[in-house]
Amino acid sequence: MRAVLVLYFKYFLGWDDNFATTIYHTFVALCYLTPILGAIIADSWLGKFKTIVYLSIVYAVGQIILSVSAVNDITDKDIDGTPDNMALHIALSMVGLLLIALGTGGIKPCVAAFGGDQFQEHQEKQRSTFFSIFYLSINAGSLLSTLITPILRGQKCGIYSEQQCYPLAFGVPAVLMVVALVVFIIGSRMYNKTAPQGNILVKVCKCIGFALKNRFRHRSSQYSKRAHWMDWAEEKYDKLLIAQVKMVLKVLFLYIPLPMFWALFDQQGSRWTIQATTMNGDFGFFVLQPDQMQIVNPILILVLVPIMDSVVYPLISKCNLNFTPLRRMTVGMFLAALAFVAAALVQIEIDKTLPTFPSGTVSQAKFINMLNKQLDIKAGPKEFTLQPFTASDDYLTSDTPLNLTLGPDAAYKLNLPMGNRSTVVITRDGPQKPCPTIFSDLKSKPDQGANAIRFLNGFASDLNVTVGEKDFGAIYTNNVSRYELVPQGDAKFHIKNNGQKCIYSQKLGFGSSFTLIIQPNFTTETNCGKSIRPVMDIEPNTVHMAWLIPQYFLITAGEVVFSVTGLEFSYSQAPSNMKSVLQAGWLLTVAVGNIIVLIVAEAAKLPDQWAEYILFASLLVLVCIIFAIMAYFYTYTDPAKIESQFDQMEPEEKKKEKSVEMERRSSDSSSDEEVNKQSRI
Structure with a gap:
């Protein structure tokens, strides 16, 4: 669903790039905040199995609501494909996404931990293999969805109007989620289900709170020296729980630098997808849509995970190199930073090919001569000559009203709209002098890599033009049609006039804009190609999507050694009753x-996208260095071994330990009374 989500925001709801990116990352952040709730529910009341079942139902309902929110024709019988009741669409979309975030977030910490629960303590190798297969399974699904969902989105559907089929793109995942839930429930009897062990997260928080409070209360006591600050909880909590909390806190402290990796990684679905819309996706034997470019990530995952597990890691081990999990994660962070450097280099090349659109203080104009004779033109300081039915080479930029001279005796002052591009079409005002007419042009690249096409009718009567299911409508003499977005490929335009039909073909790339001039000599199909002259307003995308592969390779290689390792590390370092909490x-x-993406993007306000990529890469390199230092001082633990030490304590030892604690508590109390007495004196 996420494969097309940012495009749904941008093209269906009509949000701009920045706002679409903001809502996208807000949704993803919410998906990863709710796992805390899922962990509490699983470990405290329902257990992992029931939590997965119940919250998967919430997940599926949210997906269904999101699908309904994208159905335009049910709520408004419009004819132009744009929603009239936009508030309802947005409200349903937000409710659907909220339920999805609650559902997916709730099951995320349970699924991996539930899988880990199926193995015994002596099956460490098998459990490690499971986490790799688990990650492969996720990315196999991601591979299929990233390939298929954009295809579903690209279908045409609608009751009253043809539009991109977002309801289908969101509806199919909803159905498959229900199917997956049924399959999961069918296997219930095969699972090893660990019973919930109480509200462990609340107990952990209370234990930490008591330790801090007790440590602060006895800061001036003679008994203020203890091996660890959590030992101040010994007066109220048993040593096993304290030891478990120490293990969790030790890992959580190590997690502090990790968010910066995800700040870069999750921009594949936002900034990188938008970046792909400005590129050429024609690979010869197939055409890749911008949102399908993300397919490179799961493909590389499926290739790299087995290679890392079967070749790279064993080879490193044979070379007697101590490539610990934390060192792997450090390498993964560095590779992600390199990926954003590669993205910045690609963006610089893209920027070189993009037209310079006008700012709010200048205007731009292009000129088309529709007279059947050569015309000398002076526009501001620029002088040039246009042949019949041709256009000027480029746009003229001006920050003042434009003084225009046409031929020897026609002079005008044009007040062109600031911040806009315009085409000035020069026709003859009856038998009189040449006359300019201003038409507005696009001031941005066409959406989704499509091509914006319009027609300028120089024929003596009205014409009607269609391409596929799109209708340009009636085009009056010496007038231009509205723009229509035409996909890449061989476009066939059907031009009709009083029963006569002309089929004009033109091969289109990605992201271009053309004004097609229909000359006065337009007659029948045999003369069709000669009577139409294309004028390029915006050049097609020239930087190929293949140049994105290096950055996807780097970010995926980083993900493999960072994320897969991190999942296994989190499970292996977690106490037996806190697996979901640490997940x-x-x-x-x-x-x-x-x-972090939202904060950095809003705070930096960088004018160039490549500069933002470099900023994120620099921040991750800095964090990578900090994490490497923290990892160097980290000592790996065996939670099962530590817990068994407390379980094997003899009753007499526990009784003696309790007596020592009571004596310490009494001594602390006496010390406090002495301190209070001194204070009163």
Whole structure:
């Protein structure tokens, strides 16, 4: 669903790039904040299995509502394909996304931990293999969805109007989610289901709170020296829980730098998708849509995970290199930073090919001579000559009203709209002198890599033009049609006049804009090609999408050594009763990463996209260095071994330990009374 989400925001709801990106990352952040709730529910009341089942139902309902929100024709019988009741569409979309965030977030910490629960303590190798297969399964689904969902989105559907089929793109995942839930429930009897062990997260928070409070209360006591600040909770909580909390806090502290990785990684679905809309997706034997470019990530995952597990890691081990999980994660962060450097280099090349659109203080104009004779033109300081039915080479930029001279005796002052592009069509005002007419042009690249086409009718009567299912409507003499977005490929335009039909063909690339001049000699199909002259207003995208592959390779390689390793590391370092809690903490880093995207993008306000990419890369390199230092001082633990030490304590030892604690508490109390007495004196 996320494959087409940012395009749904931009092209269906009509939001601009920045706002669409903001809402996209807000949604992703919410998806990774709610795992805390899922972890509490699973570990405290329902257990992992029931939590997955119940919240998957919420997930599916949210997906259905999102699909309904994209159905334009049910709520408004419009004829132009744009929603009239936009508030209702937005409201339903937000409700659907909220339920999806609650559902997917709730099951995220449970699924991986539930899988890990199926293995015994001595099956560490099998459990490690499971996490790799688990990650492969996710990306196999991602591969299919990233390929198929944009195809579903690209279908035409509608009751009263033809439009891109977002209801189908969102509806199919909803159906498949229901199917997946049914399959999961069918396997219920095969699973090892760990019973919930109480509200462990609340207990952990209370234990930490008591330790801090007790430490602060006895800061001036003679017993203020303890090995760890959590030991101040010994007066109220048993040592096993305290030891478990220490293990969790130790890992959570290591998580602090991790959100920066996700801040870069999740921009594949926002900034990188938008970047692909300005590129050429023609690979010869197939055409790739901008939102399909994300398919490179799961393909590389499916290739790289087995290679890393079967070749790279064993080879490193044979070379006696201590490539620990935390060192792997450090390498992954560095590779992600390199990916954004590559993205910046590609963006610089894209920027070179983009036209310079006018700012709010200048105007731009192009001239078309529709007279059947050569015409000398002076526009401001620029002088040039136009042949019949031709256009000027480029747009003329001006920050003042434009003084225009046409031929020897026609002079005008044109007040062109500031911040806009215009085409000045020169016709003859009856038998009189040449006369200019101003038409507005596009001032941005056409959406989704499509081509914006319009017709200028120089024929002596009205014409009607269609291409596929699109109708340009009636085009009056010496007038221009509205723009229609035509996809890449061989476009066939059907031009009709009083029963006569002309089929004009033109091969279109990605992201171009043309004004097609119909000359006065337009007659029948045999003379069709000669009577139509294309004028390019915006050049097609020339930078190929293949140049995105290096940055996708780097970010995916980073993901493999960072994310797969991080999932296994989180599970292996978590106490037996806090697996979901630590998984939720891992997922929380993803949420914070998406929040970082919002903060950095809004605070930086960089005018160039490549500069923003370099900023994110620089921040990740800095964080990578910090994480490497933290990882160097981290000591790996065996939670099962630590917990078994407390379980094997003899009753007499526990009784003796309790007696020592009571004595310490009494001594602390006496010390406090002495301190209070001294204070009163």
